[in-house]
Amino acid sequence: MMFAAACLLASCSKSKPARQLDLGAIRLTGDAKLRTDTVGAGTFTDQATFVLVDAKNTAAEGAYVTLGGDLIAATGEALGHLKLQSLWIPAGEVRTFALVDEERKPRPASTSARIVVRGALVPDEPPKARIADLHLFDDHGKAVVQANLVNDADRIGQIMVIASFHDASGQPMTRPFQLVEIDAKQTRPVQFVGPPGSKTGTIFVGDVIY
Numbered sequence: 001m002m003f004a005a006a007c008l009l010a011s012c013s014k015s016k017p018a019r020q021l022d023l024g025a026i027r028l029t030g031d032a033k034l035r036t037d038t039v040g041a042g043t044f045t046d047q048a049t050f051v052l053v054d055a056k057n058t059a060a061e062g063a064y065v066t067l068g069g070d071l072i073a074a075t076g077e078a079l080g081h082l083k084l085q086s087l088w089i090p091a092g093e094v095r096t097f098a099l100v101d102e103e104r105k106p107r108p109a110s111t112s113a114r115i116v117v118r119g120a121l122v123p124d125e126p127p128k129a130r131i132a133d134l135h136l137f138d139d140h141g142k143a144v145v146q147a148n149l150v151n152d153a154d155r156i157g158q159i160m161v162i163a164s165f166h167d168a169s170g171q172p173m174t175r176p177f178q179l180v181e182i183d184a185k186q187t188r189p190v191q192f193v194g195p196p197g198s199k200t201g202t203i204f205v206g207d208v209i210y
Helices: 004-009
Strands: 026-041 044-057 063-073 078-089 094-100 110-122 129-138 142-151 157-166 172-174 177-182 187-196 200-209
Touching (some): 026 110, 026 172, 044 078, 063 094, 078 110, 078 200, 129 157, 129 200, 172 187
Parallel strands (some): 078 094
Antiparallel strands (some): 026 044, 129 142
């Protein structure tokens, strides 16, 4: 995971201690979905087991929420740790996390996942990159989402734009992403097409590099 957002989160400024939400305000919604597939991009790809899981921020303010956990066998044994992932979740909203096996390995014996909320950091200000004008429509049994990526910063940025698609029961299906380079104070359209059977979808911002 890119580290640029981390400097925004906490330790880059020592003027005052970082403030955390009560972790009880972060609720895991639905069931965690285990998959084994290609992870990474370009030449940095592996076959690995990962978990798609939704988390809702029930607090009155946004936070960078960090999830982690373990892959669990039918016997209850922990087979592998999940790499920590942090996402910005505005107040009252839901984000889909993709938690990858820490060693980027397949874990075929895993039958479930134990997901833990590790942090919910409240920054001094919200991210400079955001999604606007989100539209969802059906294309012959596949959900399609379109939106505008807005860079409010005074610098060019490389923005990880993420979509998540859910089935009719509300369970996560896929979480594709694009790395978008965008000029300062600019807006760019983005679009994602979900898999067959997807009924809902959304787009949100992941890691940011300026």
